[in-house]
Amino acid sequence: MEPVPRTPEELSERHSRIEGAYHRLLDWLPYATLALSAALSLLITERPLEFRLQTLGLALAAALWVYLVYTRMPSKTEGSGTRLAVHLFGMLAIGAALMHRDMLFFIFVVTGFFHAGYLKSMPALVAGIGASSIVVNSSIVDYADPDPEGVVVFVVVVVVQTLAISSGFLLNEKLVQLRTQREEALLSREAALQENAGLHMQLLTQAREAGILDERQRMARDIHDTVAQGLAGIIAQLHAADGTDDESQRRRHLDSAADLARESLAEARRTVQAIGPPTLDTAQLPEALAEVSAKWSQAHDVPVELVLTGDAKPMHPEVEVTLLRVTQEALQNAAKHSRAARVGITLSYMEDQLALDVRDDGVGFEPSKAKAAKGNGYGIAAMRQRVGRLAGSFSVESEPGSGTVVSAIVPAVPQAVADAA
16 A cells, blocks of 8 residues: 655655656557457458458558657647647547447547647637547437437537536646645745744754853852852951961851851852753653752742643753743742742643743732842843743733733744754
């Protein structure tokens, strides 16, 4: 069984094969029907040998006509309409002469219905089918003594047959046009998808580069604001301890230096841990969000409800990192400012987008007045910037006393795009 075509290229190739087979059939059809008619005439018709030989000679003339005028034509679909019309009506004229000698040659004349489909214009097509119908059904009328009833039947048969077959050709032409338009639309869609994939990769590359720069700047600020200042404080305390003879003062300075060393070490560890989301190394985004929200809930004694909608699929690392960072910062803001009693997180997988909502029932604030703290790489502005790098949308809905909703929507770029890069 032939596999079902899945891509526009496969569909177009299959249609081309079918169309090519149909045209090859039409190329051999007149010879096959002529040979069948001649064979049946020789075997069945009881006529003198001379008559049958004359009929066979006329059949050979018909084959020669088809070969010279039709078969040697380079392209039937793009050939001359005049030459195709000459071929058709010449073949019908010879076919009528053969049917006059033996009605079995109507089998050969039926070929005219098929070859009429090559005629370029609709009037020529109808004329060709009508002429074929007249010749095929000529046995209905006795030309020597025409019967009025027979003439009426003949006219009705020819008209109905011509209209029916012409309508079939017209319908087929419309179907071919629709198929062509569909193939073109599929090809355009495929090209658009490839272009979108390229744009997504460009955006993700830019986002990754910008994220690396952000991490470097954040680490530099953290080292300067915490670790470096802590080391400076330790040095100052050690100098103070070295410059006093009072044992109690000396011990106090040494204890202060030890406390500063422990705080600096803790800050250094936090800085290193914030470099990348380790939860995404071995888990997909939903599992990573569940782990982050569970740890945050345990640390702050606030229940967190995580809801997943849609079918979870592996996404490009930059997409998952972005949404995880937004979640972490939204939870951090909730811990610092909202005094929330409950937090809800919703992750929605849609056909071409991922949507994240982080809600709390805290005190709320006025988003228009919220500004990122100076020297801080996070906050609302940083979340908006991170989402914007992926051509996504970011919003914060809040008002005093009504809680806060942080929303982020980013393109659903699959993991396969990253693997193919």
